Amino acid sequence: MKQLKTLLIATVLFFGVNQAAQAQAKVAHVDISEIMGKMPAMIDAQKQLEKLSTTYDADYKTMVDEFQARVKKYDAEQATVSDKMNEERAKEVQDMQKRIVDFRDNAQKELQKKEQDLTKPLYDKIRASIQKVGKAKGFQYVVNADQLLLADGPNITVDVKKDLGF
Numbered sequence: 235m236k237q238l239k240t241l242l243i244a245t246v247l248f249f250g251v252n253q254a255a256q257a258q259a260k261v262a263h264v265d266i267s268e269i270m271g272k273m274p275a276m277i278d279a280q281k282q283l284e285k286l287s288t289t290y291d292a293d294y295k296t297m298v299d300e301f302q303a304r305v306k307k308y309d310a311e312q313a314t315v316s317d318k319m320n321e322e323r324a325k326e327v328q329d330m331q332k333r334i335v336d337f338r339d340n341a342q343k344e345l346q347k348k349e350q351d352l353t354k355p356l357y358d359k360i361r362a363s364i365q366k367v368g369k370a371k372g373f374q375y376v377v378n379a380d381q382l383l384l385a386d387g388p389n390i391t392v393d394v395k396k397d398l399g400f
Contacts, residue, residue, distance in 0.1 A: 260372055262388040264364055265379040269395060270356070279352035286348060290341040297337060301330045363397045364390070 270276050308323045315323075367390050368376040379385045 259374045261375045261377065262368060262371065262373045262390045263377050263379040263382060263385045264389070264394055265391045266360065266364075267380055268391055269360055269398070272395070272400065273356060273360070273398065274400060276353070276356055279349075279356065282352065283345065283349055287345060290345065294334070294338060294341065297330075297334050301327070301334060304330065360394070360398065363394050367393045367397050 305327055308320075308327065312320055364376050371388075371390065371393070373388070373390070376390065379389070379391070
């Protein structure tokens with residue numbers, strides 16, 4: 235009786251494991267980079283970021299040019315002015331350097347924040363579309379093709395682009 239019970243448990247386990255091994259998850263892939271690169275809203279966001287970056291670059295260049303001109307002038311006049319004036323000028327140059335570094339750091343932070351503010355809603359929209367298309371097509375998993383070494387399964391990129399309207 236004990237052997238029959240053991241045999242029955244072994245049989246159930248064997249068929250259960252066999253069924254689990256045969257049941258494969260349905261997986262598809264999507265190229266998020268391609269979608270992002272061709273999404274009209276993302277192209278507009280990139281243009282906004284480039285415009286803002288150009289503005290910051292111009293302001294930064296103006297500050298650096300002014301700094302360099304002032305240093306050159308102060309170096310040329312160093313021998314003809316008093317020590318007190320040279321000390322004041324040295325402090326002024328240090329203050330200008332600090333303002334330039336602060337401006338650059340703040341500009342980078344603002345650009346990163348602006349990029350995040352512009353792209354997060356777009357990523358969320360793409361993610362929702364991928365989930366919608368993936369579920370509609372019966373996939374359990376959808377992975378980004380950028381990180382795959384082999385993408386030999388169904389590609390739903392075109393379907394996601396259609397769902398997004400482009």
